[in-house]
Amino acid sequence: MELKVGDLVARYSYDCDIVFRITAIDQNKAELAGEELRLAADAPLEDLKKVDDEERRTHEKNAREKEECSYRLFRQEARLMKERNEHEATEGYKEKASYFEMRGRVLHLDGDPYYLAKCTALYERLGIPVYGVHIPEKEMPDQIASLLHMVRPDILVITGHDAFIPSRGAENDLKAYRHSKVFGQTVREARKVVPQLDQLIIFAGACQSYFEWLLKAGSNFASSPERVNIHALDPVYIAAKVSLTPFMDRIGVLQLIRHTLTGQEGLGGLETKGVLRKGLPWKEDHSFSNEIDE
Structure with a gap:
């Protein structure tokens, strides 16, 4: 063969x-x-x-069904959040809200161009503004500062490939991980530019990443608490939830990972504020979207 x-x-x-x-x-x-x-x-x-072709078709069908289920659940929650925002914007009156939304902008660094394309498509489907960049993991620490200055994001996603390799050391040994070290270094470089946890929300990690190290480096959210594999789209759902949550609201960790495909064994972090802001008045020629995308 x-x-x-x-x-x-x-x-x-x-x-x-x-x-x-x-x-x-x-x-x-x-x-x-x-x-x-x-x-x-x-x-x-x-x-x-x-x-083989039959196995591939079965795999792709099962993957699409799983991803579509998470998407529908997330979109339902996003619509409920939008209805609440409309109620608050009109102080409970029945008139149509005349406000607009500025959703949090995402800078997504990905070590895999295939995953980046899938993630970018989902961001667009969810109506989340995103600037995606494919960068090999080892080059991320050197490039993150200039990208932050250029894009000025509200949310930073640092991801790609990783693995815990027991033959290299224990779970608390950074040398035992394929790319956790460079993910953490990238987070530290980002925090030199924006130190405050609520001014730049950071997700970092991939499959089996060194969760504790990434949080200590300055991430709000990271993978993987139980060193399990995470789905390629999990970082998108975390970033999208933060993007669509008003900046006065606190996001609980369990609430955040509820609609991810992996759950709390693979994802965790710190309670964090949302970044969405409402503005008035809304006009047809505004460039800001006031709708949750289908």
Whole structure:
């Protein structure tokens, strides 16, 4: 069986539990990236089973159904939040609210261009302003300051691929993680630009990331408390919830991760304020959106 970059595969040694994409092949070893999970791995070619067309269609169907369920739940909550905002803006009167919203702007750094495209599409579907940048994880600390000055975001997402590798050390050993160190360094560089937790909301991490290290570095939210894999779209739902929550409201952590695809085993953080702001008056020619996108 000939394998090439871009093929979908699973590992025999792990009972074919996760579907990966081959991102590179060097002699007899393949570099792998989770198709739906933000997990980086490598494996000898003889350990890989190529996913056939029928298996691929089944996998894609199941993934779409899972993602669509989370999207519908999030959109329902967003509409309830919008109705509450309208009620507050009109002080309970029945007249149509004449306000507009300035939703929090997201700067999303991603080490994987495939994931970045999926995340950007979901941000747009949710009506969240986003500036997405594909940067290899090891280059993120050097580029974050200039990007923050250029984009001036309310929310920063730092993600890509990661993995906890027990053969390199224990859970509290930073050397045991593939990219947690550079994620944390990127957070620290960002905090040199915007130190306050409520002025720049940061999510950092990927699959099996060193959760405690990322929070100590200055993140509001991070992965992964139980060192489990997280879904590629989980950072989007966290950023979108912050973007759509009024800045006077506090977001509880359990409330925040309720509609993610992974849940509290893979995601956690600190209670944080939202960043959405309302303004008056709203006019048809305003560039600000006053609707939750379908």
